[in-house]
Amino acid sequence: MAVNRYTLTDEQRSDLIMLVRGPVEERAVADRARMVLWWDEGMPARAIAALLRVSPPTVYLWPARFARFGIEGLYDAPRPAPPPVHDGRVRARILALARQSPPAETGLRRWSSRAMARYLQRCEGVVVSHTFIADLWRENNLQPYRTGTFGPPAGPAPRTPDTATATATATVDQLQRLSRGGMHTNS
Structure with a gap:
């Protein structure tokens, strides 16, 4: 897929240089602009591919897209959203x-x-x-x-506040009786 080499106009060259010097966020576009510039200078596709760490078919792609669509051809085309997996x-x-x-x-x-x-x-x-x-x-x-249904906890039943209060009250009553006069027995 050989792309014909051509001579860029001064305006095209300056536009491509602006893309190369553009923000870091657009590195892919800058690399594509480099490919077009180097291609126009006569650099072999394998050398461009080695410098940018891409495959030679990629090097052939971007100058062809630039020749066909201009600067807009260096940007990614919008892609449709994937169809839903399930209805x-x-x-x-x-x-x-x-x-x-x-x-x-x-x-x-x-x-x-x-x-x-x-x-x-x-x-x-x-x-x-x-x-x-x-x-x-x-x-x-x-x-x-x-969420869902939860079974009873494994192990002994937990003490409820009522049984804990009743036990504490009985203990306090017994201590008060002992402090008032000793223990009373039923004998």
Whole structure:
């Protein structure tokens, strides 16, 4: 894909030099302008590629784009957004499931993105990645892994404030009786 070499006008050359000296944020555009300038000076494509650490086909691309479109050709063309991975029905189903406790047959107390992905594939035939589910939850400010049904804690029952107060009151009463006159026994 050989691109014909041509002579740049003074105006084109000054525009390209301005791009080369431009802000650091536009380094890719500056490198493309360098390619065009060096190409116009007769430098071989392999030498340009080695200096800028790009492939020779890249060196051929940018002078051709400049010849066809001018300075605007050195900028990236706008690209359309990628199509959605899943349609609205799948998204709505994931959000609806996230707002409910998992079905009893799953044996889960709360959803995780991986568990939901497995459930959707097994029970509804919908193949969706767990990262897609997690991203969708994040977009909608949902945290179903923090909600759901919670079982009783393992171990002894915690002391409630009523039993703690009753025990403390009984202890204080016993100490007061002892301090008033000793212990009274029923014998």
